[in-house]
Amino acid sequence: MSSKSIKITGWALTAVLGLLFAFSAFLKISQNEAAIAQASAIGINAHTYRLIGLVEITSLILFLVPRTAIIGAFFLIAYMGGAIATHLQHQQPVGMAIGVQVVLWITIAVRFPDLLQRVFSPNLTTH
Numbered sequence: 001m002s003s004k005s006i007k008i009t010g011w012a013l014t015a016v017l018g019l020l021f022a023f024s025a026f027l028k029i030s031q032n033e034a035a036i037a038q039a040s041a042i043g044i045n046a047h048t049y050r051l052i053g054l055v056e057i058t059s060l061i062l063f064l065v066p067r068t069a070i071i072g073a074f075f076l077i078a079y080m081g082g083a084i085a086t087h088l089q090h091q092q093p094v095g096m097a098i099g100v101q102v103v104l105w106i107t108i109a110v111r112f113p114d115l116l117q118r119v120f121s122p123n124l125t126t127h
Helices: 003-029 033-041 046-064 066-089 095-111 113-120
Strands: none
Touching (some): 003 033, 003 046, 066 095
């Protein structure tokens, strides 16, 4: 695969994740009635749910900006980990959350191959 194809793939995956997280954050921030009802069912009040939406959109913005994308990626990974834990705690399906987490990791691997190489390199030396 050419460098250009890899770059396009990375940004296409980023766009898909961006739309997904933006929609999710919008439902939380706008206090969508169905979303609030779902959150209330697991003990999350409307104010806390709005704060979660603000954390989500902030993390997404950091992920979309090339200069801050790695820290944004780490925040989104942590965010999804919390979502998975919450779903598990309340005996809710986790397939979608795990799927988003997998796509997020794939996107990171495609967009930041040097990061992937650093993480999995057996020849790391410290200075």
